[in-house]
Amino acid sequence: MSASRKAFGSLAKAMTLGLLRDRAAVFFMLAFPLMFLALFGALFKNSETPKVNLVQIGQVQAFDKLPSELDDVLDITKSTDRDQALEDVRNGDQDAVIWQHGKEIELRFSQADPAKAGSVQSIVNSVVQQANIAATGKPPAYRLAPGTVEDKSMKAIQFFTPGLLGWAIAMGGVFGTAITLVNWRKKRILRRLWLAPIGPGPVIAARIGVTLGLALAQMAIFLAVATLPFYGLEMTGSWWLAVPLVACGSLAFMSIGLVVGAWAKSEEAANGLAQIIVLPMAFLSGSFFPLDQAPGWVQAVSGVFPLKHLVTATESVLSRGGGWGDALPVMGGLLLFAAVLTAVAAKIFRWDAA
Amino acid sequence: MTAAIKAEGLRKRYGDVRAVDGVGLTVGRGEFFGILGPNGAGKTTTLEILEGLRRPDEGTAELLGQSSWPRNPDLLKRIGVQLQASAFFEKLTAREQIHTFASLYGVGPERADAMLETVGLTEKAGTREDQLSGGQAQRLSIACALVHDPELVFLDEPTTGLDPQARRNLWDLLRQINSEGRTVVLTTHYMDEAEELCDRVAVMDAGRVLRTGPPRELVAELGVDSLEDVFLQLTGREYRE
Incomplete structure (x- = not known):
């Protein structure tokens, strides 16, 4: 038993060193997805609360004392050149222009973005109404007490973290496994291991151990980056359920890698086939953008990919407050997928390159 | 003591190709044994059957008194x-x-x-x-x-592609391994190497063993000058793939 454990340990070490010393592998499995996270996270950071850019010409009394809540939605620039300001609105550089003309408050805005046009009107309208009430000297009859509910539409980072993490784990599982299998067959390490007095157990266990270790390392790094204050990922209650989910997912991707590696004759072929599988899978699984708007058939097709289920379930436990009910069926499905594809790989497995 | 290797009637076919076609070999303990043959003669396949990497279609191979197929971890340690x-x-x-x-x-x-x-x-x-x-x-x-x-060592073309210095160096190493009491089996297509190192050689072609014996005896038996002549006389001069 201890001989098997020793063999497991040394094989796992050999595989880990081989992986870490392969700069291209480290780049594609770790740095590349992380770059996407850093980039997407920064690009879409403020996309949920677009500010309204308002140009104020001269004095507008209603706007003298603005409540501070409006700072989040309203960005006011003061100017004296009304023609220039109107031109800016026409060009789309500014959203609206406001000026006072006696008792009239004039507002000009563009209809190019209807959502923005709507919010310009309602914001300015509410400010003016409040000013009117204040001008009567009476306390307002009604007060609105606003509060938020847990929102179905989330901050971008809440969505990108599970999506891109899933993609990274898929690359690690599929590429790492497929290339190693082809390489070991080509270099006859498989044969050499056959001639060593160890069973298949330590070899398989070492491969699984390294794949899981890589996936969990990817997860730790992703979460560490995403929870930086700059990106501001907020993990919900049962976020730790993402750990077993990622483990099951990486086994499913490993099984894809086994099929690719068993089929492909060269590393180039394995690389190409893995790319053909992973990239479309990532797009159709919502790794890069949400699939809510996608046509029904796309959503149906994406259902066959383990990545889609991994991303959905991870997003649920990580960002949406989901629990066991969301995670457990997906874990079962991923393991079943892994079992079926491993059986397929065993069927087409070859010892020799010839 | 049982022989280091005892193989009888080994046959292995790949489609229509008879890679190994009735090979029998006996190698004694401590012997330095060479398997010679042109490319495609079946040397490597024979070696792989002996090692237990491949299952023969027919025949048996015993190493150190134990069958090499099915895979036997106790034997593999040796x-x-x-x-x-x-x-x-x-x-x-x-x-x-x-x-x-x-x-x-x-x-x-x-x-x-x-x-x-x-x-x-x-x-x-x-x-x-x-x-x-x-x-x-x-x-x-x-x-x-x-x-x-290990008690028994298999080397498949260990000196192919080496420069003369590296080759001589390796010969010394192989002699040393053998002198420590290990049985060494190697394949090669360098006749000088076989003549220099091996106690006995088997000349193979087309999946069969054509002749077995000490290099010097084979030279004498066929009345030629060197093992290379023995080889060419037995296997012919036409090009091989």
């Missing part, structure tokens, strides 16, 4: 194998390679380092496999095959 392509783990240094193989056989790192010293690679211990020269890679691969102190 044999050392160097495959034709050097089976190294990617991106690992010479020392890491031999330590990995050593641990597969339950051998400690001290013994692995000593083996590296034996083949003269201590200075190259920190060099990655792809940075080793052909001769260094072959020596490392032989060291990996010997790390668990």
Whole structure:
């Protein structure tokens, strides 16, 4: 038993060193997805609360004392050149222009973005109404007490973290496994291991151990980056359920890698086939953008990919407050997928390159 | 004591090709035995059947008194194998390679380092496999095959592609291995190598053993000048694939 454990340990070490010393592998499995996270996270950071850019010409009394809540939605620039300001609105550089003309408050805005046009009107309208009430000297009859509910539409980072993490784990599982299998067959390490007095157990266990270790390392790094204050990922209650989910997912991707590696004759072929599988899978699984708007058939097709289920379930436990009910069926499905594809790989497995 | 190798009636067919077509061999303990033959003669397939890598369609192969098929871990501990392509783990240094193989056989790192010293690679211990020269890679691969102190060693074309210096060096190493009491079986298509090293050789062609015997006796028997002449007389002069 201890001989098997020793063999497991040394094989796992050999595989880990081989992986870490392969700069291209480290780049594609770790740095590349992380770059996407850093980039997407920064690009879409403020996309949920677009500010309204308002140009104020001269004095507008209603706007003298603005409540501070409006700072989040309203960005006011003061100017004296009304023609220039109107031109800016026409060009789309500014959203609206406001000026006072006696008792009239004039507002000009563009209809190019209807959502923005709507919010310009309602914001300015509410400010003016409040000013009117204040001008009567009476306390307002009604007060609105606003509060938020847990929102179905989330901050971008809440969505990108599970999506891109899933993609990274898929690359690690599929590429790492497929290339190693082809390489070991080509270099006859498989044969050499056959001639060593160890069973298949330590070899398989070492491969699984390294794949899981890589996936969990990817997860730790992703979460560490995403929870930086700059990106501001907020993990919900049962976020730790993402750990077993990622483990099951990486086994499913490993099984894809086994099929690719068993089929492909060269590393180039394995690389190409893995790319053909992973990239479309990532797009159709919502790794890069949400699939809510996608046509029904796309959503149906994406259902066959383990990545889609991994991303959905991870997003649920990580960002949406989901629990066991969301995670457990997906874990079962991923393991079943892994079992079926491993059986397929065993069927087409070859010892020799010839 | 049983023979180191006792093979009878080995046959292996790939489609229409009879790679091995009725091979019988007996190799005594402590013998240095060479399998000679042109490319495609069936040397490597014969070796792989003997090692237990492939199952013969017909026939039996016994190593040290135990059948090599099905796979038998107890027997595998007693044999050392160097495959034709050097089976190294990617991106690992010479020392890491031999330590990995050593641990597969339950051998400690001290013994692995000593083996590296034996083949003269201590200075190259920190060099990655792809940075080793052909001769260094072959020596490392032989060291990996010997790390668990096997009684019987198989070497498949160990000197192919080496320069004369590296080849002579390796010969010394192989003689040393044999003089320590190990049985050594190698394939080669260098006749001078076989003449120099082997106690007995088997000349193969088209999947059969044409002649077996000590090199000098074969030369005398066929009335020619060298083992090369024996080889050419037995296997003909036409080109091989």
